[in-house]
Amino acid sequence: MKPKHSFFLLFCLLPFCLHSSRDSAAVAGRHVLDVWKSERGLPSNSVFALTHDRAGYLWLGTWDGLVRFDGKSFRAFARANTPALRDNMIKTLCLDRRGTLWIGSYQGELVSLRHGEFRRHRFAAPGV
Numbered sequence: 740m741k742p743k744h745s746f747f748l749l750f751c752l753l754p755f756c757l758h759s760s761r762d763s764a765a766v767a768g769r770h771v772l773d774v775w776k777s778e779r780g781l782p783s784n785s786v787f788a789l790t791h792d793r794a795g796y797l798w799l800g801t802w803d804g805l806v807r808f809d810g811k812s813f814r815a816f817a818r819a820n821t822p823a824l825r826d827n828m829i830k831t832l833c834l835d836r837r838g839t840l841w842i843g844s845y846q847g848e849l850v851s852l853r854h855g856e857f858r859r860h861r862f863a864a865p866g867v
Contacts, residue, residue: 780813782806788832790840798840800829805842816857823850823857 788800804817
């Protein structure tokens with residue numbers, strides 16, 4: 740591109756770029772950044788996995804269990820209150836198309852949560 744054309748293109752696009760950056764700043768000003776730690780109810784500051792469901796809950800896999808966050812408070816699920824979870828260290832979370840939350844633990848457990856019911860899945864080793 741010739742320098743003369745480059746200057747013309749820059750001159751034509753500059754008002755759009757300035758307008759766009761003003762809009763971006765306005766949008767960024769409406770968002771709030773908040774930090775949630777154990778002092779505010781999170782069972783552990785170590786979060787290994789994260790997903791959200793159709794109901795709008797944020798699910799976290801932590802060192803101290805599974806956590807559901809509704810935007811205001813946390814609800815923890817661990818060995819002490821959820822018998823299907825035998826390992827508190829949740830490493831993997833996955834939500835399938837049907838809305839089932841799949842929970843994988845550090846020790847290799849697989850647990851599902853569907854319609855409020857936890858279910859532990861057991862697998863036999865090949866040849867056993």
